[in-house]
Amino acid sequence: MTTMPNWLKQRAFLTPERTAVRDRERAKTFAELYEASATWARRLAAAGVREGDIVAILMKNRIEMIEIVHALFLLGARALLQNVRLTSYELGWQLDDSGARLVIADEELAGRLGGDGRVMTTSALAALSEVDVLLKETLELDETATIMYTSGTTGTPKGVLQTYGNHWWSAVGSALNLGLHEGDCWLAAVPLFHISGLSIAMRSVIYGMPMYIQPSFDPKEANALIMNGTVTIMSVVAAMLQRMVAELGEARYPDTFRCMLLGGGPAPRPLLETCKEKGIPVYQTYGMTETSSQIVTLAPEYSLTKLGSAGKPLFPAELCIMQDGKQAAPYEAGEIVVKGPNVTKGYLHRPEATERAIRGGWFYTGDIGYVDEDGFLYVLDRRSDLIISGGENVYPAEIEAVLLSHPDVEEAGVTGIDDDTWGQVPCAFVVLKKGAAADEHGLKQFCRERLAKYKVPARIYFVDALPRNAAQKLLRRELKTLIPEAEKRASRL
Ligand code: ATP
Ligand code: MG
DSSP states (O other), X not given: OOEEEOHHHHHHHHSTTSXXXXXXXXXXXXXXXXXXXXXXXXXXXXXXXXXXXXXXXXOXXXXXXXXXXXXXXXXXXXXXXXXXXXXXXXXXXXXXXXTOSEEEEOHHHHGGGTTOTTEEEHHHHHHSOOOOOOOOOEEETTSEEEEEEOOOSSSSOOEEXXXXXXXXXXXXHXXXXXXXXXXXXXXXXXXXXXXXXXXXXXHHHHHTOOEEEOSSOOHHHHHHHHHTTSOSEEEEOHHHHHHHHHHHTTOOOOTTOOEEEEOSSOOOHHHHHHHHHTTOOEEEEEEEGGGTEEEEEOOGGGTTTTTTOOBEEOTTOEEEEEETTEEOOTTOOEEEEEESTTSOXXXXXXXXXXXXXXXXXXXXXXXXXXXXXXXXXXXXXXXXXXXXXXXXXXXXXXXXXXXXXXXXXXXXXXXXXXXXXXXXXXXXEEEEOTTOOOOHHHHHHHHHTTSOGGGSOSEEEEOSOXXXXXXXXXXXXXXXGGHHHHHHHHHHO
């Protein structure tokens, strides 16, 4: 078992005066961040929190959220980070599933948990008198630090155990790829309750690097922070990058901005091309809650020649593609399987799911992809969403990307429907842009020009909105439920 000094305490000892975290109004040094965290820890102890307890956090991005995470580390308790977009039912389900002892919630979010006796607002916690408690000066790398539920895109969410070691190696792996520069500052505009956001806070304390927090994503402010040199690295999902590029107009980012880390889902090719033209240093990355953030990232020197690839594994990690129990050849599609010290040890209270996912030390991601002859990963789709039509594999993401490249299409989702001849055929659900006039015939023609015949959707339904989860990810398994509504709508036209 490897032990390390508590990260925040060590950081406050090594570089106390450095800025740890900033937002629009405030800045705190590492020494101040440690003091604030220690204070929260003594109040949490007053609220009854003990070593090993699970404590949920239901907070929006703000400095206090980071302080409370560190406070729980100082007590040896585990932080369960909850998505603030979840419904009361979903939040309550996670609390019961995890057996959380307490929930620390923002004032305006506490009501969502109604009468749950475990809820305490941050102001109620702040009002407690501090009790004298021994703060842990060390941490053990194989202990669980945080728990996060997966987004629930493919099924019921699962609580992922993230150890201190997972966070440590994730931060180290990222630095070995991106480097660490004097003057670096990482913008957290993604939620801190997702691993994309929390991992920034972990890097900040491990590297001794300031982070800048946005309470919610603001493309205009993000661009301004990049333009004036405050921010040098930023984590985004495709939709955020799209808005920043639109807001940027003809302007170009200065050289101080060195990395736009793009992950969370597929990256639309037209967006990557636009960024290439505008000289935006986009690094595509692949990762998930179970890998404590990135596990595969495209290194800077390949961002142009391997456009569309998610890159190679980070230094401490390994990747392979498995097909029918064997390692696939280059360009042969199969399940993406990963290994590394940043990969979870399993799911909370789910030994069967853990055994299914982790076999022989390798984590089976449930995603499909292939590697090229140089070992670069291309992510195709989720295994559970794969459509098999007449023996051919059809990837919904590929068809969605084509539909999305049509000027009239705002959103697109593709799923398989049963077919007597082919077993399954792809079927598309489209939300049109306001005032757009594309029809089923025209869109099918557009697809025929760009896709093999068996990939062209057999039906295209027009709908008002697509089903998405709290992470805004498309729920393909629910698309079929839209058919009656879409048919009614078509018959009215
Ligand atoms: P659940 O596991 O409950 O279905 P989820 O997998 O959506 O939810 P996350 O851990 O938030 O939950 O998301 C990780 C997933 O996002 C990956 O497994 C992959 O499917 C997708 N993803 C991440 N990066 C990329 C990428 N570069 N390209 C394509 N898909 C990606
Ligand atoms: Mg998943």
